[in-house]
Amino acid sequence: MSPTKKSINKKILINRVYELVDCRKSMVERVIETFLDEIEAELLKGRNVHLVGFGTFECRHKAGREGRDPMTHLPIQIPESAHVAFKMGHTLKKGIRGEKK
Numbered sequence: 001m002s003p004t005k006k007s008i009n010k011k012i013l014i015n016r017v018y019e020l021v022d023c024r025k026s027m028v029e030r031v032i033e034t035f036l037d038e039i040e041a042e043l044l045k046g047r048n049v050h051l052v053g054f055g056t057f058e059c060r061h062k063a064g065r066e067g068r069d070p071m072t073h074l075p076i077q078i079p080e081s082a083h084v085a086f087k088m089g090h091t092l093k094k095g096i097r098g099e100k101k
Contacts, residue, residue: 010036043084053091060085 018028049057064080
């Protein structure tokens with residue numbers, strides 16, 4: 001990430017949403033926490049989470065394979081692994097490109 005770009009954390013996100021909706025801050029926090037928990041639960045079940053226009057959170061699995069130790073150059077077994085990937089949706093992609101506000 002370049003030094004000019006800033007990121008936000010969950011606390012800042014909760015405050016921003018709270019400023020935009022007519023709801024108690026504790027309720028906003030509960031909704032965001034529940035939303036994230038549900039995404040996590042689905043990913044842990046191996047399911048993708050598709051949010052139309054925004055994007056898709058995908059579970060990706062990488063099979064185990066043989067690699068080489070960079071120090072000794074001896075073969076080593078690299079275990080299988082899993083990770084989450086995010087693919088931008090059409091609307092978000094257009095916004096990032098500056099094609100749409």
